[in-house]
Amino acid sequence: MPVDLLATTAAALAAHANGWFGVEKGAGVAAKVHRAAVLTGEFDPEAMGLGHAASARWRSEATLALPQVTAERREPADHGDVVKRLLQFADGAAVESVALPMGHGRLSLCVSTQVGCARACTFCETGRLGLVRNLTAGEITAQVTLQCRERRPDSIVFMGMGEPLDNLPGLLEALAVLTDRNGLGYAQERLTICTVGHVPGIAALRALGWKRLGLALSLNSADEARRAELMPNSVRYPLAEIQAALVAFRQRKNLALGVHWCLLPGVNDGERDAAQLAEFVRPLGRTFVHVIPYNPGTAPIARAPSEDEIVQWVARLRAHGLAVRRRITKGRSVMAACGQLGAARPPGVTS
Ligand code: SF4
Secondary structure: OOEEHHHOOHHHHHHHHHHHHOHHHHHHHHHHHHHHHHHHOOOOOHHHOOOHHHHHHHHHHEEOOOOEEEEEEEEEEOOEEEEEEEEEOOOOOEEEEEEEEOOOOOEEEEOOOEEEOOOOOOOOOHHHOOEEEEOOHHHHHHHHHHHHHHOOOOEEEEOOOOOHHHHHHHHHHHHHHHOOOOOOOOOHHHEEEEEOOOHHHHHHHHHOOOOOOEEEEEOOOOOHHHHHHHOHHHOOOOHHHHHHHHHHHOOOOOOOEEEEEEEOOOOOOOHHHHHHHHHHHHHHOOEEEEEEEOOOOOOOOOOOOOHHHHHHHHHHHHHOOOEEEEOOOOOHHHOOOOOOOOOOOOOOOOO
16 A cells, blocks of 8 residues: 555655665665655656656555545634635545634644544534544644645644544544654643543543653533533543543643633533532643534534633632633634534534
């Protein structure tokens, strides 16, 4: 099977090329091919000055497939346009990626790791699709490469469609490519994985020994029963086990973990919710609670919280001594905000 250039590190490609062409001819060209592939999405051996025979060999041994951008929507936000792209792969499967301008001129890219998602979180459009399939490492990296053609994102968040740790092999391979210093070169702290609390997956990330990799838990309720209602397919690991996995994940005292809270008015915004959240967070060490105002999608389970309700909730959490960041809702009008990545419905799925 040809080597997927977007799922391969520079060193691994050089090793392959040494086998195809011999050590002298292989490695130097491989470095150029690799950089062009991951940074620009181009694979054109002839344009790199290779002869007919060498080009033909490269084409038979390696492949690069970028998804097609079938729709792109932009919405102006404080720091620039939020850009939501619908990306379609060769088999027709589609995912979304979202470029989010942040403060200080930085750009964050929210990528997908699965087509659909098996977790069925009730506040999430993707959850209503069910799982169609995992993305390959190359399909995950391709989202970054596509964005690099316009502007290189400063950080990558794995918070798009899918539970990243349900696709652990694809995720780990993609992380190796994204952090490859001879390619895309992302520092660990520029990458954040968001999980519903996949305990073995968190342990697998811990086993990488990467002390600065970002990790966030999508919590939404620190009450076991309420969380089971909101996130019915994420009850396998009790909150105490998830908490222990997060504590074990921390290898540096000052690493900031994230806890995400989709704020659903009348559902998880009471004093008891705040107290339970504070209790959950206490043993975790340095942690920021990210409050994400609920974005009603096509089948709302609540209304969007009002400005007053958001302010009140943040104040409540701060009164419990929590460090809180309020996520400014971006991209709502293009359905690109958290929990809204669901436009890529497979045929036949209508609700
Ligand atoms: S919130 Fe995340 S884990 Fe839950 S259904 Fe949506 S994509 Fe899946």
